[in-house]
Each structure stands twice: as structure tokens, then as C-alpha cells.
Amino acid sequence: xxLQLARTRLLHSRRSLLAIYTLPACRRAISSLRANxxxxxxxxxxxxxxxxxxxxxxxxxxxxxxxxxxxxxQEILDELHGILEKASTxxxxxxxxxxxxxxxxxxxxxxxxTFPQGxxxxxxxxxxxxxxxxxRAMGGIPSWLGLRQGNIxxxxxxxxxxxxxxxxxxxVKVEFEGPDIHPETLYHTFRPxxxxxxxxxxxxxxxxxxxxxxxxxxxxxxxxxARNCLxxxxxxxxxxxxxxxxxxxxxxxxxxHVIRDWLSKHPRITLPIVLFLxxxxxxTIFNPVRILMVEARVRNWxxxxxxxxxxxxxxxxxxxxxxxxxxxxxxxxxxxxxxxxEAETTLSxxxxxxxxxxxxxHGPAGSGKSNLISHTLGSQQRxxxxxxxxxxxxxxxxxxxxxxxxxxxxxWPIFGFLSSMSNVIDLASLGLVGxxxxxxxxxxxxxxxxxxxxxxxxxxxxxxxxxxxxxxLIRAERERARIVAQGVRRDRLLxxxxxxxxxxxxxxNGIMSELGFGDEPLDxxxxxxxxxxxxxxxxxxxxxxTDTPSEAESRMxxxxxxxxxxxxxxxIVVVKNYGVKGSSKHxxxxxxxxxxxxxxxxxxxxxxxxxxxxxENMKRLARSQGSRPLTxxxxxxxxxxxxxxxxKSKLDNIQLTPDQAKCVGRLGGRSRDLDMLIYKxxxxxxxxxxxxxxxxxxxxxxxxNAFGDDMEDTRSLPWKQEQxxxxxxxxxxxxxxxxxxxxxxxxxxxxxxxxxxxERAELISIVTNDGLPVSIKPGRPVYRFxxxxxxxxxxxxxxxxxxxxxxxxxxxxxxxxxxxxELIMLKTIGFGSWRLTGSTSGxxxxxxxxxxxxxxxxxxxxxxxxxxxxxxxxLAAAPEFQPHSKFMPFA
Numbered sequence: 001x002x003l004q005l006a007r008t009r010l011l012h013s014r015r016s017l018l019a020i021y022t023l024p025a026c027r028r029a030i031s032s033l034r035a036n037x038x039x040x041x042x043x044x045x046x047x048x049x050x051x052x053x054x055x056x057x058x059x060x061x062x063x064x065x066x067x068x069x070x071x072x073x074q075e076i077l078d079e080l081h082g083i084l085e086k087a088s089t090x091x092x093x094x095x096x097x098x099x100x101x102x103x104x105x106x107x108x109x110x111x112x113x114t115f116p117q118g119x120x121x122x123x124x125x126x127x128x129x130x131x132x133x134x135x136r137a138m139g140g141i142p143s144w145l146g147l148r149q150g151n152i153x154x155x156x157x158x159x160x161x162x163x164x165x166x167x168x169x170x171x172v173k174v175e176f177e178g179p180d181i182h183p184e185t186l187y188h189t190f191r192p193x194x195x196x197x198x199x200x201x202x203x204x205x206x207x208x209x210x211x212x213x214x215x216x217x218x219x220x221x222x223x224x225x226a227r228n229c230l231x232x233x234x235x236x237x238x239x240x241x242x243x244x245x246x247x248x249x250x251x252x253x254x255x256x257h258v259i260r261d262w263l264s265k266h267p268r269i270t271l272p273i274v275l276f277l278x279x280x281x282x283x284t285i286f287n288p289v290r291i292l293m294v295e296a297r298v299r300n301w302x303x304x305x306x307x308x309x310x311x312x313x314x315x316x317x318x319x320x321x322x323x324x325x326x327x328x329x330x331x332x333x334x335x336x337x338x339x340x341x342e343a344e345t346t347l348s349x350x351x352x353x354x355x356x357x358x359x360x361x362h363g364p365a366g367s368g369k370s371n372l373i374s375h376t377l378g379s380q381q382r383x384x385x386x387x388x389x390x391x392x393x394x395x396x397x398x399x400x401x402x403x404x405x406x407x408x409x410x411x412w413p414i415f416g417f418l419s420s421m422s423n424v425i426d427l428a429s430l431g432l433v434g435x436x437x438x439x440x441x442x443x444x445x446x447x448x449x450x451x452x453x454x455x456x457x458x459x460x461x462x463x464x465x466x467x468x469x470x471x472x473l474i475r476a477e478r479e480r481a482r483i484v485a486q487g488v489r490r491d492r493l494l495x496x497x498x499x500x501x502x503x504x505x506x507x508x509n510g511i512m513s514e515l516g517f518g519d520e521p522l523d524x525x526x527x528x529x530x531x532x533x534x535x536x537x538x539x540x541x542x543x544x545x546t547d548t549p550s551e552a553e554s555r556m557x558x559x560x561x562x563x564x565x566x567x568x569x570x571x572i573v574v575v576k577n578y579g580v581k582g583s584s585k586h587x588x589x590x591x592x593x594x595x596x597x598x599x600x601x602x603x604x605x606x607x608x609x610x611x612x613x614x615x616e617n618m619k620r621l622a623r624s625q626g627s628r629p630l631t632x633x634x635x636x637x638x639x640x641x642x643x644x645x646x647x648k649s650k651l652d653n654i655q656l657t658p659d660q661a662k663c664v665g666r667l668g669g670r671s672r673d674l675d676m677l678i679y680k681x682x683x684x685x686x687x688x689x690x691x692x693x694x695x696x697x698x699x700x701x702x703x704x705n706a707f708g709d710d711m712e713d714t715r716s717l718p719w720k721q722e723q724x725x726x727x728x729x730x731x732x733x734x735x736x737x738x739x740x741x742x743x744x745x746x747x748x749x750x751x752x753x754x755x756x757x758x759e760r761a762e763l764i765s766i767v768t769n770d771g772l773p774v775s776i777k778p779g780r781p782v783y784r785f786x787x788x789x790x791x792x793x794x795x796x797x798x799x800x801x802x803x804x805x806x807x808x809x810x811x812x813x814x815x816x817x818x819x820x821x822e823l824i825m826l827k828t829i830g831f832g833s834w835r836l837t838g839s840t841s842g843x844x845x846x847x848x849x850x851x852x853x854x855x856x857x858x859x860x861x862x863x864x865x866x867x868x869x870x871x872x873x874x875l876a877a878a879p880e881f882q883p884h885s886k887f888m889p890f891a
Contacts, residue, residue, distance in 0.1 A: 044111050047092070047124045048159060049131065050228045051104040053143050053150030054080065057224055060167050069144035079142045080104065086134045092127050098161055103228045105159050128154045153193075153225060157246070158232030166250060170220045172227050173251035175210040176202070178244030181235055183213065189235065190215055194222020214251055223250070287453060290411055294457035297410025298383045298571060340372055343633050347376050347609070350631050354567065355601050357628045359609045360618050363635030364765060364779065366672030369611050372635065373574055383461055383571045385409065385454070385606075389593070390577040393586055398443045401585060405447065409454050444588055451596040458571050459605050465569030571606040573597070578610045579617030579760075590617075594624035601628070614759050615768065637781055638669025646671075650678045660687040667691060668781020699786045703796070706763055719754035722747045722804045727764060731778055732787035739766065739773045746811060747804075798871045805864040812857040812864075819854035823847060 054076060056065040077097060084094050084106050095107040110123065131152045135141050140148025174186065183199045190196060195218040202211040217223040227248045234243040263270045296302060304310050343361075350359045363369050377384050387408050395401040399416045406414050492498035575593060597608045610621055615634075622630055638646070647664055648654065656664065664687065667673045673694060680690035706724040708714040714721060726747060730737045743752055755776070758764045762779040778784050791797055826843050 044109060047108040047110065047127055048155035049106045049128060050153045050155050051080065051106065051141060051150060052153065052221065052225055053141060054104045055144055057168050057220060072144055076142050076144060083135050083138055084131065087127060087131055090130055103224065105155065105161065124154055128152055153229050155229050156233045157230050159228060160231050168220055168224050169250040169252045170217050170223050171251040171253055172215050172223050173212050173249050174215060175212040175247040176244050177210060177247060178242060179237060180211055181244055185235065186213060186215065189230065190226050193225040193229065194219055286413060290453050291457045291460065293412045294410045294454050295461055298385050298458065298461055340368060340635060343635055344372060344376065346633050347372065351380060351572065351607050352567065355570065355604055355607045357631055358597050358601055358621060358625060359631040359633060360621060361609055361633045362612045362615045362618065365613050365762060366670045367635040367637055368671050369635055373609065373611065377572060380572065382568065384574060385571060386574045386576060388576045392589060401443065401589065402446055405450060411450050411453060443585055444592055447589065447592040451592065455600060455605055461571055462569045462605060469569065573600060573606045573608045575610045578612045590620055594621045597621065598624040613762065616756055616760060640665045643669040643674055646674055647678060651681060656687065663688050663691040666782065666785050667694060670780050670782065673780065673782055695782060695785055695789065698782050699789050702783065702786050703790065705761055718757040720747060721800065722807045723754045725800045725804050727758065727776065728787045728790060731784065732791045735784060736775045736777050739775050742776060747807060798875050802868050802871055805868050809861050809864050812861045815857040816854050819850045823850055
């Protein structure tokens with residue numbers, strides 16, 4: 001037995017803590033044992049071994065492996081018990097196996113002699129070597145997964161078999177119950193159980209607290225072995241009789257903010273991932289919701305007043321009170337529509353065809369554009385989306401622009417706080433990464449994404465409507481086929497050709513039942529007659545041939561039905577106040593809206609109607625359409641007769657005197673002015689006072705908008721004072737002036753930008769013919785009389801005329817100076833024959849032209865200076881006077 005023990009020590013020296021013995025050394029040890037047998041003293045001792053990898057290491061209460069292993073627990077323990085019982089042949093008695101709470105511990109008892117010093121190592125080491133060899137011979141240590149990779153270790157300390165909620169970790173905390181242990185000693189003690197990554201030195205601790213060191217293992221299994229085998233072991237100190245007991249516990253590494261720290265240290269990875277996840281979540285989760293909300297807005301799902309239940313409830317509650325809570329709109333009545341029949345016809349024709357271009361409806365403010373759109377949409381009974389640009393352009397920030405557009409389109413939800421945080425995130429990424437990650441998006445990109453969602457929702461509405469109509473047609477066709485089939489059966493019944501086979505099983509027998517027919521006549525002529533029944537056979541009296549038209553007619557009807565289905569299902573998108581100024585993002589928003597309109601037309605998703613107060617805003621819209629021309633619809637003011645009829649109808653057809661009718665005619669046909677007149681008359685004012693008040697208010701507004709209140713306002717105007725004065729003075733004498741003649745003369749001199757800006761400010765209205773400007777009219781009909789009032793204001797007239805004359809004098813003086821310089825140059829080049837009268841040489845002709853031009857300019861300067869002198873005298877002498885026509889430069 002001793003020889004076998006020695007061989008086992010030799011074979012398993014690398015896997016255990018035994019010393020390395022050779023075979024001759026074993027033989028000498030056995031001889032010594034036999035020679036000194038009388039010196040042996042027997043004692044009963046115990047040994048504890050730890051078997052690892054039998055059951056999984058429980059990492060926490062959430063770990064399911066520990067609970068799955070319990071199904072094979074008894075089977076594994078029985079097999080392991082059979083391996084450990086083999087040690088009884090060597091004098092070791094297996095006492096028990098502990099329940100596998102923190103590992104499998106086996107308790108042995110044995111009686112062994114006390115050997116003289118230096119003869120042999122501890123029998124416990126021999127037990128470990130024998131058990132390892134036995135397990136290897138039996139196929140290895142059993143485990144819950146069937147992998148036999150476990151090992152047997154000698155427990156040198158006192159195992160703590162606890163069932164606390166403490167779970168293993170790869171770091172063990174070694175507490176010293178005594179003097180500190182040197183890290184080198186700790187390394188040699190703990191290294192056999194696995195690779196050690198780091199050992200910390202004991203740190204100062206408060207009084208009464210044990211000092212400790214942390215040992216970091218590279219694997220969790222190594223830490224479990226060390227804790228189970230070395231807990232409670234006593235290590236003697238060098239050159240001392242004092243020993244230090246080791247208390248080992250698991251030290252779970254607390255990594256506070258580890259995720260935050262990693263994210264902050266890797267912005268090049270994390271920020272793009274976060275951006276991608278946010279975009280993906282927005283597209284997959286919120287985008288379908290937004291499409292649904294836009295569809296709800298277009299279809300008026302939330303308009304509870306249109307539901308039958310609400311209308312029934314209103315009729316049966318407050319309807320009994322006979323009180324009209326709806327305030328009448330101050331817009332024009334149907335009497336004014338006779339002036340717009342052509343525009344209404346053009347718009348209806350545009351909506352009855354496939355959308356091939358955008359309809360541009362322009363007209364001055366108050367000309368009835370909104371009334372025309374409301375009347376047309378009411379007659380069409382189609383889903384409509386109205387986008388008003390006025391609140392969008394009036395927003396003060398990008399977030400407010402997005403919010404205003406979202407409210408009008410039904411786009412929800414929106415996250416405004418992300419837009420405000422985007423710049424901060426980009427600045428932070430610029431400092432961390434060195435470049436912007438692109439988290440913040442421009443206003444143009446946000447508007448495009450929003451309008452793309454709106455376009456998707458509109459397309460869904462169109463498809464849903466088409467499917468609904470198709471199903472209705474299919475049901476109608478099936479009903480028609482059913483009626484025809486009934487007629488055919490009735491025809492066969494009348495002619496005795498119809499046979500119901502279901503009756504054969506009741507009344508039939510023999511071969512009659514098998515054939516499926518009875519004594520019905522089988523005549524081919526009658527069968528042919530069934531195919532073409534008489535007109536009396538059809539329930540409506542029509543022939544069957546009428547119900548089944550020819551193939552060409554069927555294709556024609558089908559094509560017509562499909563066209564009607566597609567057009568009737570197309571939504572209508574109305575863009576109001578296109579081109580209104582009021583925001584620094586004005587051009588950017590207009591560009592996005594024009595592209596949105598063009599995409600709807602290009603994909604034939606919806607009909608698009610753009611409303612604007614002037615035709616100048618048509619240029620940007622036309623550029624986005626490419627080669628497709630716009631459908632232009634213009635609205636003008638009503639004539640005096642229509643305006644007078646509107647006022648009478650609003651005032652319950654009261655009779656107006658000729659003077660009152662003349663006063664009403666001064667306001668023209670602008671609906672806004674007529675509504676104001678009607679309101680004032682109903683408030684108790686007379687017709688004359690109401691008209692006078694409107695003219696005075698318009699005069700104050702025009703004076704401020706055209707000339708400004710002070711020098712600062714004047715410098716901010718996009719035109720000059722003399723240019724505005726030229727237009728006012730000309731239009732005060734006539735209702736319409738030529739566009740080209742005004743443009744080429746002073747003070748415009750070919751620059752049409754001031755005229756276009758005046759039209760945008762509603763000071764004037766430019767009349768076009770085939771898209772080309774031909775004449776200039778007042779911006780509002782009432783301005784015709786406002787211009788006259790301004791011309792009859794002596795102080796204002798004198799000041800503006802003097803300013804105009806000074807600018808004209810300055811222009812004439814520059815002409816004189818340029819002529820003088822050229823005449824001097826002609827003299828210096830040596831030609832003097834140009835002074836001769838009647839000479840036809842080039843210098844002579846040029847010199848005569850310059851002299852005549854300089855003379856005309858000098859005479860103009862003299863006349864204007866005289867006019868200014870008279871005006872200044874008038875200003876100093878009498879503040880009130882009527883200007884004479886000779887003072888007017890265009891008289």
C-alpha cells in the first residue's frame with residue numbers, strides 16, 4: 001500500500017501540493033517505515049476536500065442554471081459518492097457530502113501513524129492524489145452539464161458553509177486576523193488555484209476594523225476555489241510563533257457610473273449610435289402615429305360638430321331655445337360672386353382633372369379669395385388640408401415655426417425640446433470629438449421631413465378612398481349580376497326549363513335520381529332562347545343585351561369610372577398667404593413649401609391651390625414646377641354697381657340717395673372696405689361719415705407706409721420718397737398709368753424693384769397681360785381718393801414736391817457736369833470745326849448734341865429752382881392753399 005501511495009504521489013505531483021518524489025525515494029521511505037514500525041503512534045484525524053465544477057456557480061438570484069441543475073442533483077451526488085468511497089481502501093472513511101450551497105465538500109476520517117520528521121508528507125495530500133487518480137480512471141468528475149472537467153482540492157482552512165445572499169465574484173477580500181501578510185506570501189498561497197491579476201496592499205482602516213488585501217483573479221472559478229479551500233487557514237509569520245488567520249469573502253467590484261464613463265470616453269461611437277437609435281425610434285414608432293394624426297386632421301375625425309350624435313343632441317337641447325349661436329361671417333354674400341364666375345369656373349375645371357400643375361390664385365387683400373375657396377371646397381365635398389403661411393412667417397424662432405406648421409397639418413407628436421438641445425449637443429461633440437456629429441438638423445430639413453409625412457398621409461387617404469369606391473362598385477356589380485340571374489331563372493321557370501336538383505333526393509328514385517333531371521323538355525331552341533331572353537323577362541323591362549354591353553363600351557365605361565374614382569379621391573391642399581413677410585426664415589420656408597407643392601403635383605397625390613395677395617410670389621412657385629406652367633387665376637375688385645348691391649343687401653335693401661351712392665362708389669369693390677362700411681353704418685354712423693372715416697384712416701396708413709414717420713423709417717423703405725411721390729401724383733390724376741413709361745423715366749430709370757416692392761406693400765397694383773406688366777393702378781380702390789387728398793394737403797404737397805424737385809435738380813446738374821467734361825475733352829483732342837454751324841463732322845455733331853442737352857438740363861434746373869422758391873414762399877406765408885397745376889411736374 002505504501003508503494004502504491006508513493007507512485008500516486010509521483011504521478012500527480014503537478015496537480016497537487018505534494019513534493020516531487022522519485023521511485024527510489026519511495027522505496028527508501030517504505031524501508032524506513034518497516035524498520036521503524038515500533039515508533040508509530042496512531043491518531044484519528046479528519047480531512048476535508050473540495051470538488052469543483054460539479055454544480056454551476058450561482059451568479060445571482062436571476063441565474064437559472066442553479067435551478068436547472070437541481071433536476072440532476074441526486075444523480076450527480078450518487079456518482080460522486082461512488083468515486084469518493086474508493087478512498088476507503090486506503091484507510092480513509094467518507095463521512096458525508098454537504099448540501100451543494102456554495103460547493104461540494106467531502107468530509108473524511110482516517111487513522112494514521114505519526115511519522116518521524118522528514119520521512120513522508122501529510123496523508124491528506126496522499127488522499128488528494130489518490131482521489132484524483134481514481135476520478136480520472138472512472139472518467140472524471142461528474143457535472144450538471146455532463147462535462148467532466150472538475151478537480152479535487154484539499155481544504156486547508158475551515159470551510160464556511162453559509163447560505164447568505166452573497167454571490168461569487170472574481171475578487172476576494174482577505175482579512176487578516178493578526179499581523180499583515182506580505183503580498184509575496186499571499187501570492188504563493190493563492191496562486192495554485194488560478195492566475196492572479198493583482199494584489200492590493202493593506203490600506204489604513206479605522207480602529208477596530210481588520211486590515212485586508214484584495215486579490216484579483218482572472219476568472220471567477222479560481223476565486224471560488226481559493227475562497228472554499230483557504231478560508232480560515234492560519235499562516236505563521238516568518239521568524240515568529242504568531243500566526244495570522246485569513247478570513248476570505250467575495251468583494252463585488254462596484255463600478256459606479258461605469259456606463260456613463262464609457263459613453264463619455266467614446267463619443268465617436270456613442271453619439272452616432274444614439275442619433276441612429278433616436279432616428280430609428282422616431283421613424284418606426286412615432287412616424288405611423290403622425291401619419292394617422294395628419295389623416296385625422298384632413299378627414300376631420302375630431303370635428304365633433306359634424307357628427308350626427310352631436311347635431312341630434314344640439315337639436316334636442318339648445319335647439320328648443322330657438323337661439324342662433326353662430327355668428328354670421330362679415331364676408332361678402334353671394335351677390336358678389338357674379339364678379340368671379342370666370343374664376344370659379346376655372347378653379348372647378350382645374351379640380352375636375354388630374355393634377356398636372358399648381359393653381360395660383362392671386363388678388364389683392366379683401367378681393368374674396370377665401371370666399372371663393374370656401375365655396376369651391378364646399379361644393380366639392382373632398383378632404384382638404386389648409387396651410388396658412390401667416391402664423392408660420394410670424395413665428396420668432398425655428399421651434400415656433402415647426403410648431404405652427406404642425407398645428408395646421410395635424411402633425412403630432414413633435415419634440416420641441418430636442419431642437420433646443422441640438423445646438424448644445426453639437427457644441428459638446430465639437431469639443432469632445434473635434435467635429436459636429438450632426439445631431440442638430442436645419443430648419444429646412446425638419447420642414448421637409450414634416451411635409452413628407454403629410455404627403456404620405458395624403459396618399460393614404462387617396463388610396464383608401466379608391467379602395468372604398470372600388471368595393472362599392474364590386475358590390476353594385478354583384479347585385480346587378482344577382483338581379484340578372486334571378487331574371488334568367490324566372491325565364492326558365494316560365495318556359496319549363498328550370499329543374500331544381502335538390503328535389504331529386506326527395507321525390508326522385510332510380511335512374512331519374514341519378515341523372516338529375518325529370519320530365520323537363522330538352523329543346524335546343526328553347527335553350528338558345530334562355531341565353532337571349534325577351535325584354536319582358538328582365539325585372540326592369542330591359543333586354544339582357546342592354547345589361548351586357550359590348551367589349552369596347554365596357555372598356556370605355558370602366559376607364560371613365562376609374563378616372564372618376566381617382567379624381568374624386570384626391571385631396572385638396574390649399575396654401576394661404578403665400579409670400580407674407582414677417583420672419584427671417586421667410587425665403588427658406590417659401591422654398592420648402594414650393595417644393596412640397598411640386599412633389600404633390602408630380603406624384604399626383606393631391607390638387608394644390610396657392611393663394612397670394614400679389615402675382616410677384618408666383619415666380620418662386622413657378623421655378624419649383626420646372627417646365628410645367630401654372631394655372632393662374634386672378635381676382636379683381638367688384639365694380640361700383642356690384643359694390644352698391646352688396647351694401648344694400650347687407651343693410652336690408654335700404655334706399656340710398658344719389659349722394660350716398662356716390663360716396664359708396666369712392667370705396668370701390670374691395671370687400672374689406674365694404675365690410676367696414678357696413679359695420680360702421682350698423683353702428684350708427686351715416687354713410688358720408690363712414691366713408692370719410694375710412695378714407696382718413698387709409699390716408700394715414702398710406703402716408704406712413706409710403707413715406708415713413710421719420711428719417712429712420714424712410715431709410716428702411718425699399719424705395720425712395722421721390723419714387724413713391726411720382727406714383728401718387730400720377731395716379732391722383734388718372735385711374736391707371738402705363739407701366740413702361742413710368743419705369744424708364746426719372747426717378748426709376750429702368751429699375752423695377754421699387755415698383756415690385758410697392759406692389760408687395762399693397763400701395764399699387766400692377767396689371768398684367770399674358771404675364772407681362774402693362775399698367776399700374778392703386779393698390780386699393782379707395783387709394784384713388786386718398787391720393788387726391790394727399791395732393792390737396794398743402795404742407796405735405798409742398799414738402800414732397802420740393803424733395804422731388806431737389807432730386808431732379810441734382811440729376812440735371814450731374815447731366816450738365818458730364819456734358820461739360822465731354823466738351824472739354826473734345827476741345828483737348830484738337831478738333832475745333834465742331835463749332836461751325838452746319839458742319840457734319842463727328843465732333844461737330846457730338847458737340848451740338850451736348851450743347852443742346854446741357855441747355856435743356858440748365859433750363860430744367862432754372863424752372864425747378866423757381867418752383868421750389870414759390871413753394872417755400874407759400875409754406876412761409878400761408879399754411880393752407882390749393883396747389884395749382886403749374887406746380888405739378890407732370891401737369
